[in-house]
Amino acid sequence: MSLFITSLNSGSNGNCYYIGNDKEAILVDAGISCKETEKRMRRLGLHMEKVKAIFISHEHTDHIKGVQVISKKYKLPVYITNDTLQNGGISLNEQVVLSFQAYVPVQIGDIVVTAFPKFHDAAEPHSFIVACNDIKIGVFTDIGAPCEHLIKHFQQCHAAFLEANYDEEMLEQGRYPFYLKKRISGGHGHLSNKQALELFKTHKPAFMSHLLLSHLSKDNNNPELVFNMFSEHADGTRIIVASRYEETDVYQISHTMTAPPVARVKPQQLSMFN
DSSP states (O other), X not given: OOEEEEEEEOSTTOOEEEEEOSSOEEEEOOOSOHHHHHHHHHHTTOOGGGEEEEEOOOOOHHHHTTHHHHHHHHTOOEEOOHHHHHHHTOOOOGGGEXXXXXXXXXXXXXXXXEEEEOOOSSSSOEEEEEEETTEEEEEEOSOSSOOHHHHHHHTTOSEEEEEOOBOHHHHHHSSSOHXXXXXXXXXXXXXXXXXHHHHHHHHOOTTOOEEEEEOOOSSSOOHHHHHHXXXXXXXXXXXXXXXXXXXXXXXXXXXXOOOOOOOOOOHHHHHHHO
16 A cells, blocks of 8 residues: 655645545644645645544644644544643644654554654654555654654655755855844754755665655745755655645655656746745
């Protein structure tokens, strides 16, 4: 059984990732509106009726702003820690709220979701491994530093959403105030291109077929730049740059280790970042 993945949106304006098999699916984060989530899924031929749960990584607005409406409309359970719920000011029916703990698997049909902690300036932030029939997908964004937890799980992934938030030189020379630059790069903010690339080069498993570079900064990164950086070291892994303006294609992830097609960056992505 394969897993199908897509980024519905990725960036500081909203994050939402779809992972599913032929029967059921989950959303990791719900940071765009219900209407926009539905619209993008329809364009991809995906159906909200297949989604069985939402998992929330942390309470920042770009990860939760659509969760209340989506959960209410489709009667979806929301897996969220108590601290994240309280700090996010999210109003959810008690019946749909389900807590999770790090390293305790949650079964959604044939899909198993396991959370683990990460460095980020939030109350109780987590990354996720989503597995089905030994196929593993990682959702690794909003990470201040590549800790042992991240390295261990990255080495197991057949595909991953990996943050490559900022180019260090662009951030340093850019217009952001000093305190914000320190927040981004200070160990509890975001992964730089350099940090993400080092993780990829050093710990990528031979069977990783797809890498979706995620949560790129609008002001401190460039999709073409980061795409080229990773492509030089892809070694059979397809590199995709997830957009903050539109959904990616749907990618089928399986155990097959055939060479992937040449990756691409959509022209409209590049122009919007320049």
